[in-house]
Structures are given as C-alpha cells and as structure tokens.
Amino acid sequence: MDMTSRAMPAFLPDGSVQVPAFTLPVSDLVSEEAAAMQRLRATLPAFDAAGQEADIALRRAQINAYMAPQIERLRADFAVTVVRRQIGGIGVLDVTPADGGHDPERVLINLHGGAFCVGWDGVAMVEAIPIASLGRIRVVSVDYRMAPQHRHPAAVEDVAAVYRALLAQYDARHIGIYGGSAGGALTAQAAAWLVAHDLPQAGAIGILGAGAVPFGAGDSAYLAGYTDASFPPPPADGSTPIDITQGYFAGCDARDPGAWPGWHLDVLARFPPALILTGTRAMDLSPAIFTHSQLIKAGVRSSLIVGEGMGHCYHYQIGLPEGRDAIDAIIGFFREYLA
Template identity: 30%
Template sequence: MVKRRSIRSRFLSWFLRRRFKPKLLRPDFDPARFRKMLDRDMGKNPIASDVDITPLQHEAVNGEWILPAACTSKRVVLYSHGGGYLFGSPLSYRAFTSRLAVACDARVFVLDYRLAPEHPFPAAADDVIAAYRYLLTEHDPADIVLAGDSAGAGLSLSLLVQIRALGLPMPVAAVLLSPYADLAVTGESADSNTRTCAMFSGDAIRRAAATYLNGAHALDARASPLYAEYADFPPMLIYVSDTEVLRDDGLRVAERAAAAEVPVDLRIWRGQPHVWPLFVPMLPEANQALSEIGEYIKEQAR
C-alpha cells in the first residue's frame, strides 16, 4: 500500500511537465507526428509476460486482443485508449493493457478507433458501438466490462449512452480513469489546475475538444457524456488526481451517477499525474491502482 507520494511519482510529474506538456500547446502541434512518436517510444516498453496479442479487423472493428496464457475466466474488457481523440493506439498502450489483462484475469480487446482531425466526431463514437456489437455476438454482457482512460473513458461513457438508446444489454461495469467527459470544458479545474497538472492545460483540452468536435455541438451526450442521463448505467469505478485539469470531469460524472442511483466508487488520489495507472510497472502508485482495478473487475464480472 502506497502511503504517501513516491519519489518516482514526483520525478515523473517533473519530467512530464517539462517534456510532454509543452508539446501539446505548440502552435505547430501535429497529431499525426505525435502519434508516431508515441508509438515509437511507448511501443518499446516491455509488456507483461505470458500474454498473446492478436490483431483483429472485423468489418468496421479494428483493434487487438490481449489474452493471458493463464486466463481462466470468461471475462472480457473492452478498453478504449486516451489521447484527446487525437493520438494514442493499441501499440502505445500495450505495457498497460497487457498488465491489465493479467490483473483482472480477462481477455482485453483494445479498440483502435479512428482519430481526429482526419476522423472527427462521431467517428470514435461510431467505432466503439460497432466494437460492442461485435463483442455481443460472442460474449454474454454479464461478462463484459468497459474500461478506458481520459478520452477513452469518455468514449466508454459515450458507449453506455448509445447502448441505452439502442436498447442493447448493458455491460456489467465500467472502469474510468480520469474521464474526459465534458468537451464544453466547463469544469473549474480545467483552469485552476493548469499549473499543477503534469500533462495538460485548460487550453490544451479545449483545443483537443474543438478539433474532435469539428463544429458539432459540445453538449451532444455521445461527445460529452457528462450531460447524459445516467439511469440504468452499470456500476462504475472512477479514478482522478486532485491536481489534474480533468479532475472535475471525474467528480461530476461520479455525482451524476450517484444521483441516478448508479453504484459508483470514486477514488481521488493526491498529486498524481493524469492517468497515472498507465505508468506500470515503474510507478508504485500505478501498481497499486492496477491491483485495485483488477480486483474490482473480478468482483463485478465473476
């Protein structure tokens, strides 16, 4: 159990604040170039041992399956990666998603959804509902858990909105890491935490929102699921850091879920960088969070 913020967490925040954060505010920021850099750098990170990774292309659904060799359950996690709808990929997330699969003893499908600006809203929302329909052809919804980080957590919530609208069976639970759920960017922390957030600023998330929306209405619940009706959504586990710019998105999602009598477990950590669970196995706080997430998924999807 991590009792206080680790030295590694402090160093990581220092590094991100100086090397990552400034890139997103450059006038010449190029999402396509940034994607290649992330795949090159993060794709080198070692994955969990004894897992098989199998690419999938099925009609409109693209992504990859991650299967631990020792998996004994029927559990399936549909994982949507973050990146402000502009960057990120299954490759850049393998170090985390492979360990997630082991931690929750489940098959994990990592969705390779289309990204803006080439594919603005509703491309990602269309891709995630297509992936869920695909999973339903082979898996019981009681075995399916949604998970995602940042924009991917927002996309998981967007999926719940679409599932209910279409009358499809709900998954058993959702795990949301620092959800990016309000593309209108009305949360107070977007500006008040701009200095303390190690990765983003209010201006950076506003620019990402505008690029993804491409003129669409920011209050459309498929893009900004904060504004959805939460009745009948499945139980949720939500992680946020008190110092990140997206803190208030996570807090308000939890409030709306609780108001709709959805079981919600909100975990607020102090001083951590945005989506710190991704930094396994290097960060002690990430290892602890991943262990908690694995136990939660195993409890919800038995």
C-alpha cells in the same frame, strides 16, 4: 505566520479569484518513488500532451515513439499474447495472458487515450498489457476512428460494432469497457450509446482519467495547467482554448447526451456500475468528481478513486506504487461487477 506578511487571493465581483504565485511542494502523502519522479521532472524536457503538430501522422508517430520504452518494459514484465485482428469489421489488438490461462466467460474492451486524435497503438498497449496479464482476462483494444479525419460519433460507432460482435461470445453482463483520457470519455459515451441503440448495457465500465463532461469543465483545468503542466490551462483572456481533439467534436453541442452524458441524469440512470479514477493534480479532476456525483444522484453504483499528488492517467505508471494500486483496483472492480 503573520497573515499580513503573505499574499492573499483577491476575490473579484464576478466570482473569479486572482491567485497569488506560490510554490507547491511534493505531497508528503505520496510514495518515495512518486516523489522521486516529481523531483526528476526538473531535469527532463517538458512533454506537451496537447502538442499541435500539423502533420497528424507525424504526431501519432511521435506519441508511439514516446510510449515505446514503456511498452518494452511492460512486455518484459508481463507475458502477454497480442494478436491484431478485426472484430465486427473494426481493427483491434486482442491481448491475453501468454499462457492462455484467462477467464473464458469475461472480456474487457479497452478504449485508448490520445485526445481522440492519437494513441493507436502505443497508448493502447500501455492500457491493455498489465490489465490482461494481472487480471487474467482477455482485453480487446479498439482501433476506433479519430480526428482530424473523422468526427463524433465515429469512435463510439466503432466501439458499438466491436461490442455487438462480442455479444455473440459473451453475456453482456460479462463485458466490461474501460479507457483512459479520451478513452475514458469514450467509455461514458459508449454506455450512453448502447442503450440508446437497443443494445444490452455492459456489465461495468471504467472511466479513467476523464469524466462524462468535457475536459475543460470545472476548476481543475486551471489548477492542473499550473501545477502539472501536461496540458495548458484555459486562456486567461477568455479566448477559445486550443482544441486538443483536432476538431473531433466540431459541430457537436456541448451538452449533447451522446457526447457528454454527464449532464443528463436520465441517461446516466441507465449506466452500469462505474469506476472513476483521477488525481489531485489531474486536469480531469473536476469532470471526474462531477460525473461521480451525477451517477450517485442518478442512482447508479459509482466508485471514485482520487490519487493524492497524481496527475493525468497516473495508472499508466505501473512502476509507481500508486500506479500499481490503481491497476489492482481496476482489476478488482471488474472482477466484482462482471461476476
């Protein structure tokens, strides 16, 4: 192609880049199932993952209704027992294989996604069911406190309460913590919180669809805002972005090590082995890559999976080969590091 016949990016004196409009095709490296799903998006109404319904109870109900068909399919495909109970005074879903044949010495704590304001218990079910069934392991999903009623560190306090109670049954080296989206960020917060509050570190963690720095940090919030559109890009005029957490981090310093440990190598140095998962079209790509690099710099074993052509928390889509591969990788990671 003649270089003069196409639009070129404009590089501005402040380092910004004006990107010309372009059409992004379906990646030729994804499965046919993933390509078909991408094509299907043209016929479906957009799902606004950052929706700002004023009535938080209604918004939570909307998210659960959206997840309900997927949960029904998961319950049909994966035989699990789900028990609602309290552990350490905190409500949980206790999910195990229906035949009871799970590892008695190991447990995973799941922290659901939902921008620190929604996701219980629809997203929790989607995150817990396939892992418990395929991994033959007990998964305890935590009903942590959320915004707008609560602020950081309420959620991580609840996670720590469940963790402390589980220490009566399990060696810390045999407890794993994982979560997607907000739950991935909360997983990083939990790893920082445990050692800061004289609790033994978990055996391994999974930071999925997230990083240990804020979601809006880096390039990917801009790129995914236009190529995936599940979340809006930062405002072009430099104004304050929409707070998708409904004020959960209000008053919290953006570099607080308890909220965003990814900035602090001394905190990360006390992390256990970590699995970080993201996608090339995910708004969390930059936070995930940065967190992985920081963990390596801090001397921590970190594994990074970046799904080609995949969006935010693509491991939820277990019907796609890429989603199933991600679930298998998560299970394999915890089997290795909780041994």
